[in-house]
Amino acid sequence: MNAYIDVSWPSLLIAASLLIANLVLSAVLRLGMGRRLLVAGTRMVVQLVLLGLVLEWVFDSANGPAVLVLGLLMGVVAGVTAVRRTSIRFPAAYLDSVVVIVTTAFLVTGVSVLGILRPTPLWDPQYVIPLLGMLLGNALTGISLGLDRFLTGVLRDRTRVEGFLALGATRWEAARDEVREALRVGLIPTVNSMLVMGIVSLPGMMTGQILAGAAPGDAVRYQIMIVFMIAATVSTATFGVTMLAYGRIFTSDHRLRSAGALGIELD
Template identity: 35%
Template structure:
């Protein structure tokens, strides 16, 4: 019997997920065989994917059942907050002062307006905050903006930290910080937008994207699925551009101050404080375990030594008694 439009045609179990996970194990085996050094990262990312999607599924189910606009708003903010943390803590090798709030502002300032306007008018959903439609859209926009922000900010910080003499030369000849940083900002934004441009250029001819595939599998017509994918791609491109522009300007404004000085002291090249704290905790834990193991080993040696001395003492006492 044919399924109705919009109904799911497949029912997946954890066995299906485990079978798909075997593909990741194959990739990890190939990485180990050829010495690529990405096997552990691949497995860790796959495990995170399973855990995170399972938790999100539980949370979204509750949000969908409540059908409350405040719950939807809280979920949208949480997605942006988690995306900001992922960008600052995990994805960025270099960071600048006040990076977390500036990235959060860039993400919220792009994903929320674009998602509201896009869902309400481009997708013709009323009210726009319907959780089963609005939250997945915000999630996709957050995921796309992370890549753009990481690329643009990474390029800006690299240029200002490694090639600061170029900017300082412009500043020394009387250029404003806007004029001196304009080439860096232009190249950073070009790099951030290039993946989206390449993706849109091959969609439909070479690649069938995930949203269109999901809509088709869910029972929608191919024509409607294609139009939905067009809307989503345009929203993603807009979000990526807006968030990259905002974070690039804020990063340049922090590192190049109002007195037209390149402040590399505001760039942190160390691991994030979260990972430094984790490494310290692990080292303390390992040191404590080693200390306890050494203490136990010393105690066992003392006990073994006493047991060896007892037969010798009793044997000497017996000899003295017989000779006496």
Template identity: 35%
Template sequence: MSLIALSFTIIFVMFTMLISVWQKLDLEKDIAIGTVRSAVQLLLVGYVLQFIFNSDHPALIIAIVGFMITVASINAGKRGKGLRWISLYIAAAITVTELLMMGLLLGLGIVEPTPQYIIPLSGMTIGNAMVVSGLFLNQMKREVESSKGEIESLLALGATPRRAFQDVLKRSVKSSMIPTIDGMKTVGLVQLPGMMTGMIIAGADPVEAVRYQILIVFAFTSSAAITSILLSLMTYRQWFTSDMRLRSL
């Protein structure tokens, strides 16, 4: 795609801003800022990846993956405002998920140990884990608020925090995985996923593109389950005070 053709895509943004003005949504500023930021960020990432791909140095790969985990953890941590060290817990859950996913992919020889495979696959895994973490924390807040009486009754009867929270944790984990599972059920029927579409546009064999997309779908489902379960196990005590009362967020 030429730069001239790419510049024409600004028409989509302008159309969206006009709709915002017409409907008095007051989103023009956010859309403009988002447009500039996304363009600048993606261009910078493109040059950074080009440099890393050319250098092929393990330290640079680890650095970029670590940076992605840090940003994802901070962003998802905003959903758990009021919980102590929540971003660190999210970072730990995402790191374990990333190590398991890449360990299996590389250890079984499913993908080659090169930056061209490791960084994009890590980015998609980490991004999916970030979304799942945010959904889990949002659902936990709703569940704790709606089940406050039940939880406090169980605690008063001598239940441990884990036992009092067991049903809440189960519902929150299930809720955080719904988008991933729904996407898995409808992939190829409702939407053609980004990786598959990108490979086809780039000229790859559609069957080969489908194989890689199947890999991503299965990895996403597994990473979503691992992330949400780990996060539930590591953070449930953060909802309680030192004297085992529910914390007010």
């Protein structure tokens, strides 16, 4: 079980035609999802083709610095995108997010590469890049959900937070509920997917491995490993970004900074 059937470029048109049928339906019924699907679909194709080219080059050259640069680039994009998806944000959050997501994803990838997979060389892009990509993608979602929940909770509901402070709460006591909520919300997708994994959903990576000819048992062990890694990365990254935001919006004398002082415009 190691051969797999090649998907040719022309044959992708068959897959695309299914989507095009939906676009036509949307246009006829004026459902308004045509444009967005078209843009998203086109972006997906362009991004993946470019990725394919980059990966083939990195895989062929297989040198450490190239893998590192690609990984950092992916991390920066993930960190920035995570913050851009929140409804309230402040400039310093971008730096916080990039630093946290790169640190945690690299750390967890490092542990699995050094401790579990041990490829030669250790930076073998065939392992490092897909692992890193999955961690970053999931951390991105966790951070954007968690940070959005935290900032919305504290800044839109600042009367409540300041009411707590006025009653003698420390900044941590005033923010604790919001931090807890941010972690809960940030981890919802990860926890939900773990709960139904293998029952409702066949995980994408496992499916891919099986399609590519791996034995299901092997694919399952890979999947379990990656889910543990994802859960660890998402929790740590969400908590890290939330705590850094906490440090920035509260002062050492237990005040909540004004939105203006943080560079946030609230409507």
